[in-house]
Amino acid sequence: MDGGDTQQFITFRIGDEEYGIDIMVVREIKGWAETTMIPNAPSHVRGVINLRGVVVPIFDLRARFGMGLTETTRMHVVIIVATGKRIVGLLVDAVSDIISVSPSAIRPVPEMGLPANDHFLEGLVALDDRMVTLVALSGLFGQQAAPAGGHAPDGDGSDAQKAA
Template sequence: MQALARTKDAACPDAREYLAFRLDQEEYGIDILKVQEIRGYEPPTRIANAPGFIKGVVNLRGTIVPIVDMRIKLHCAQADYNDFTVVIILNLRQRVVGIVVDSVSDVMDLASDSIRPAPDVESAIENGCILGLGSVDERMLILLDIEKLMASADMELVAANE
């Protein structure tokens, strides 16, 4: 697995760290504190009658982990699974969930003044699941509230209010 670069904003003590990942042509960020580990993609065991975005489950050191393909969930163009495809293992409210993404790039420190509110537009991401748009230099990240997204009505992978 490749080492992740860190984009550091040392001048800002209120900065939060986000793991940056790519889906199709867009770059997203999630709170690094929700990330347990990053693994190479391996085909999961399918579960009958599961929604299409749930690829199946894997056994991770004795824990059965549901695997969500974020490209399908967010209606991206279908991408091929390749050497860069990874599964980000998340620990959300005592529940372990994996998300398939095209690639991870780095961990970014974003100060609160570099995060702008998300525009009010129709999207595949449920309202309230986008924290805002973070920018560093020429890059823009769509910052996701991954817990809220995984607790949404169609996913129900984590309890909504625990």
């Protein structure tokens, strides 16, 4: 595989499944810390954190994928990503690896009769003895995503805390 013709993905786990996102959108990886809840947020939005002055919504990917809420521990990880003008955090069980993939190795998602979830998936990659599902971030932040802008009124989350 020629390095110039590959795309890199950071892989992470949710339960026994492995997923990947384009490494170019990843800004940092941090350990789980409690969030400030936002009233009326969708169940997959765990709340917000203050990341060096930027209020960042945290998406629970297990919940977003319809697998129930994550019961967080200190071992869970938040992947901070920037997509377009949005910065969001993705709550996952663990970060696994960085993989380099040729575009020709990315297979389309098979038709499963579940159109509601197709927009989350970019493709599938078979690596040795495992399959990695590539996640389309744009599909995660559609109409059902966090409140537009992903920010608290006063910038530090204290108004959101008072309302919770």
